[in-house]
Amino acid sequence: GENVEQHPSTLSVQEGDSAVIKCTYSDSASNYFPWYKQELGKRPQLIIDIRSNVGEKKDQRIAVTLNKTAKHFSLHITETQPEDSAVYFCAGNAGGTSYGKLTFGQGTILTVHP
């Protein structure tokens, strides 16, 4: 089955700096890669996603890049703010047939220091 590896497990940055989180996946059939932000005790919230026919997608301070050949994708957050502090999860859809059956990475705890 699909295996998604996420690095780093923790990331600490100063306010205003950029943050990058990287994920690799194993199933070449995967074609949908969402990123979720989860604050302590709350639900995962979709912040951005990318499909395999696109190499990069940007939404204000957040961008995601995808390298299908290397099977890795990354989340980039620019001009970080303390409110960005949370756990971030990458995911891929094993088998490529549904956007609902996702394999998640282990998570990255992002801390933005004021």
Added chain:
Amino acid sequence: NAGVMQNPRHLVRRRGQEARLRCSPMKGHSHVYWYRQLPEEGLKFMVYLQKENIIDESGMPKERFSAEFPKEGPSILRIQQVVRGDSAAYFCASSKAGGTDSPLHFGNGTRLTVT
């Protein structure tokens, strides 16, 4: 749009009791997914249901766990004879369609504690 509604938010059960977790999908969504999150870990897929049908239960433990999504009412995740290892956050998610054009929206989860 009220979003995905889960209840209860917190559930405490003694070992051997039954736990019933409820999930009402977002309005207009007919596909429901259950995920489990152990402390400090990512979410793990359990089961995918449509109304009156289990589509994929490949992530469900073989014993004690069952799920349903009846024609009327919420989806139910049922855990019989709970053990301490069942303690986790259980998240329900819904989507408009099950294919490749409908992202998941998660509920706030039910945090199950088995004492």
